[in-house]
Amino acid sequence: MPPSRNKDAPAAVKVGAGKGGKAATINDIARLAGVSKKTVSRIINRSPLVREDTREKVEALMREVGYTPDPMARGLAFRKSFLIGMVYDNPTAQFIVNMQYGALDTLRDSGFELVVHPCDSRSPNYIDGVRRFVQQQKLHGVMLVPRVSEDQALADMLDEIGCRYVRIAAVAMDKPERMVVTHDHDGAAEVADYLQTLGHRDIALITGPADYRSAIERTQGFLGALERRGIVLPESRVVEAGYTFESGVAAAEKLLAAKKRPTAIFCGNDEMAAGVYRAALRSGIQIPQQLSVVGYDDSPLASRLWPPLTSVRRDTRDTGRMAAAMLLQSQDGPRPMASVRPHLVIRDSCQPPE
Amino acid sequence: MPPSRNKDAPAAVKVGAGKGGKAATINDIARLAGVSKKTVSRIINRSPLVREDTREKVEALMREVGYTPDPMARGLAFRKSFLIGMVYDNPTAQFIVNMQYGALDTLRDSGFELVVHPCDSRSPNYIDGVRRFVQQQKLHGVMLVPRVSEDQALADMLDEIGCRYVRIAAVAMDKPERMVVTHDHDGAAEVADYLQTLGHRDIALITGPADYRSAIERTQGFLGALERRGIVLPESRVVEAGYTFESGVAAAEKLLAAKKRPTAIFCGNDEMAAGVYRAALRSGIQIPQQLSVVGYDDSPLASRLWPPLTSVRRDTRDTGRMAAAMLLQSQDGPRPMASVRPHLVIRDSCQPPE
DNA sequence: CTGAAAGCGCTTACAG
DNA sequence: CTGAAAGCGCTTACAG
Numbered sequence: 001m002p003p004s005r006n007k008d009a010p011a012a013v014k015v016g017a018g019k020g021g022k023a024a025t026i027n028d029i030a031r032l033a034g035v036s037k038k039t040v041s042r043i044i045n046r047s048p049l050v051r052e053d054t055r056e057k058v059e060a061l062m063r064e065v066g067y068t069p070d071p072m073a074r075g076l077a078f079r080k081s082f083l084i085g086m087v088y089d090n091p092t093a094q095f096i097v098n099m100q101y102g103a104l105d106t107l108r109d110s111g112f113e114l115v116v117h118p119c120d121s122r123s124p125n126y127i128d129g130v131r132r133f134v135q136q137q138k139l140h141g142v143m144l145v146p147r148v149s150e151d152q153a154l155a156d157m158l159d160e161i162g163c164r165y166v167r168i169a170a171v172a173m174d175k176p177e178r179m180v181v182t183h184d185h186d187g188a189a190e191v192a193d194y195l196q197t198l199g200h201r202d203i204a205l206i207t208g209p210a211d212y213r214s215a216i217e218r219t220q221g222f223l224g225a226l227e228r229r230g231i232v233l234p235e236s237r238v239v240e241a242g243y244t245f246e247s248g249v250a251a252a253e254k255l256l257a258a259k260k261r262p263t264a265i266f267c268g269n270d271e272m273a274a275g276v277y278r279a280a281l282r283s284g285i286q287i288p289q290q291l292s293v294v295g296y297d298d299s300p301l302a303s304r305l306w307p308p309l310t311s312v313r314r315d316t317r318d319t320g321r322m323a324a325a326m327l328l329q330s331q332d333g334p335r336p337m338a339s340v341r342p343h344l345v346i347r348d349s350c351q352p353p354e
Numbered sequence: 355m356p357p358s359r360n361k362d363a364p365a366a367v368k369v370g371a372g373k374g375g376k377a378a379t380i381n382d383i384a385r386l387a388g389v390s391k392k393t394v395s396r397i398i399n400r401s402p403l404v405r406e407d408t409r410e411k412v413e414a415l416m417r418e419v420g421y422t423p424d425p426m427a428r429g430l431a432f433r434k435s436f437l438i439g440m441v442y443d444n445p446t447a448q449f450i451v452n453m454q455y456g457a458l459d460t461l462r463d464s465g466f467e468l469v470v471h472p473c474d475s476r477s478p479n480y481i482d483g484v485r486r487f488v489q490q491q492k493l494h495g496v497m498l499v500p501r502v503s504e505d506q507a508l509a510d511m512l513d514e515i516g517c518r519y520v521r522i523a524a525v526a527m528d529k530p531e532r533m534v535v536t537h538d539h540d541g542a543a544e545v546a547d548y549l550q551t552l553g554h555r556d557i558a559l560i561t562g563p564a565d566y567r568s569a570i571e572r573t574q575g576f577l578g579a580l581e582r583r584g585i586v587l588p589e590s591r592v593v594e595a596g597y598t599f600e601s602g603v604a605a606a607e608k609l610l611a612a613k614k615r616p617t618a619i620f621c622g623n624d625e626m627a628a629g630v631y632r633a634a635l636r637s638g639i640q641i642p643q644q645l646s647v648v649g650y651d652d653s654p655l656a657s658r659l660w661p662p663l664t665s666v667r668r669d670t671r672d673t674g675r676m677a678a679a680m681l682l683q684s685q686d687g688p689r690p691m692a693s694v695r696p697h698l699v700i701r702d703s704c705q706p707p708e
Numbered sequence: 709c710t711g712a713a714a715g716c717g718c719t720t721a722c723a724g
Numbered sequence: 725c726t727g728a729a730a731g732c733g734c735t736t737a738c739a740g
Contacts, residue, residue, distance in 0.1 A: 427717030
């Protein structure tokens with residue numbers, strides 16, 4: 001046949017992803033590769049039912065043309081978007097940002113994107129808000145960040161509407177394939193061991209709110225480890241506060257007003273530890289000479305304080321990475337839960353008691 | 355006709371958004387309302403070409419059924435998603451989180467969602483990364499946060515591919531309908547006036563990196579206002595640093611080592627001001643008695659420091675709100691730029707010189 | 709291993 | 725002011 005038959009062949013106009021021209025579609029690829037769109041679809045979706053040389057030819061073409069399947073078209077057909085939601089009710093900016101970084105680390109080049117949904121878990125209809133968010137966008141899955149991750153009603157709702165989720169929490173509270181556990185219990189226990197080893201016996205604890213699982217775990221981990229080492233704190237040495245700077249100041253003032261002061265204070269987070277610094281400064285108490293202080297989070301604040309604060313680091317970015325990875329896993333069956341281990345970062349806020 | 359004719363009528367199965375049943379579609383609404391899907395579409399898109407009573411009837415039905423149009427189907431037909439992108443290269447967590455909160459304030463109940471895209475503007479191909487992000491998701495628009503907002507090459511690329519964007523920056527650097535201006539010049543000028551009014555004459559400045567527009571504006575605003583009040587800083591009183599804590603420490607050490615120390619230091623951000631605190635502590639210099647310090651950002655750190663740091667507040671959340679609102683505006687024509695004004699928050703880190 | 713048909717839930721022309 | 729047809733770019737059955 002003469003070359004004129006080319007009229008029947010694909011127009012072969014190369015359509016790059018950039019500039020003025022429209023982006024290539026699955027039809028363009030199919031036409032240019034001389035296969036059906038279904039075959040291209042199989043390749044996009046990594047189906048094994050494609051001959052190896054066909055796959056290679058088409059993949060080369062897709063690269064050359066710069067083709068990426070349209071997530072909205074795929075989403076419409078799949079009845080499911082290529083979006084991962086991150087739901088949180090957490091005022092700690094660094095924590096949230098790190099979690100986002102981590103999630104995006106694993107989402108990069110996966111075709112998925114991260115859509116954020118901060119909310120107010122004290123608001124009566126926040127669960128409805130999350131439901132609308134999930135259903136309207138047909139989210140592929142959601143990451144539940146503390147403290148909303150602890151809300152069983154939220155998890156139940158997601159389960160009911162068939163939305164995949166992963167909970168990030170201090171301790172396992174769901175099926176393992178839905179959990180990233182941060183083991184706050186162990187982080188706090190490490191603090192207890194450290195203070196005991198330094199020689200502290202009269203130790204105080206400022207806890208977070210008792211309805212936060214992280215606060216409970218840190219408290220139990222700390223007290224439990226102390227007990228194992230023969231130290232039992234009297235009730236007067238344990239003060240509940242609100243995870244905030246101001247509540248930390250108030251709790252510290254109470255503790256430091258006692259006739260006999262503790263020689264060390266462990267705080268449920270760094271913000272409250274900063275509050276202890278403030279109260280100590282007001283009372284003319286030297287840290288660490290007269291008072292050792294330990295925080296939790298290893299926030300940027302920890303190294304800005306003077307003396308630099310010893311604190312428990314949690315690798316939040318890694319946590320985010322893991323949570324997103326679990327959401328992308330294709331199989332739905334039971335898998336082991338993910339774990340991220342906290343560890344103590346020793347700075348200059350502790351020394352042996354005088 | 356007997357009731358049996360109902361077989362021809364809509365099945366009238368009420369399909370709520372929740373539970374097991376599938377969500378209602380435009381076809382369900384059209385059928386139940388007895389109009390064409392095109393009419394429903396017109397109502398969704400707020401077309402005026404619908405009779406008022408038709409509109410009301412259909413809207414009531416949509417509410418009753420809990421119908422929301424599928425963003426992926428709409429997006430596919432529109433060739434444009436209902437997603438707003440936020441692109442940033444900024445290490446300040448609180449700033450980013452506040453910007454996200456602000457954007458979400460205006461996106462709430464708009465049918466749009468926020469998808470985040472942190473990036474590394476020093477990486478050679480980050481612009482390509484943003485392009486893929488925008489094109490692949492067919493984003494409706496993007497918010498450009500400092501410092502990527504200052505990159506003309508990024509803006510040019512977005513313009514070229516026809517992507518709507520808004521730049522948030524210290525000063526106007528694009529068409530007004532694409533700008534949210536934070537007037538860092540004025541914020542810094544207010545600091546100059548404040549210090550001069552307190553009686554300071556020997557003042558120092560620690561600037562951010564000279565290739566950050568915010569640093570340039572704050573520097574010029576500060577120096578300009580001082581000059582207007584008859585104070586000209588010698589070169590030795592102006593030190594460039596990197597917007598980081600450590601660089602602030604180093605810059606302050608240089609300034610405080612001088613035979614004659616300045617009586618006040620203005621820092622381009624709070625992190626560097628925290629560095630000045632650290633350096634002053636090391637040298638046994640009392641703040642504010644022997645040295646007044648002012649920061650910029652009014653970050654959480656400002657009130658955690660001792661003494662609490664006087665700083666320039668920028669309403670970042672409001673900035674985010676405005677930027678998102680500009681992206682949602684339907685008309686594309688020229689509009690006035692948006693402005694958000696900084697203002698000084700006076701705490702305890704300044705007093706008249708001794 | 710491959711393909712033609714129908715459909716996901718919307719919208720854009722085009723008629724009336 | 726309203727509607728029937730075709731199409732957005734993919735996928736799911738269903739055949740071969």
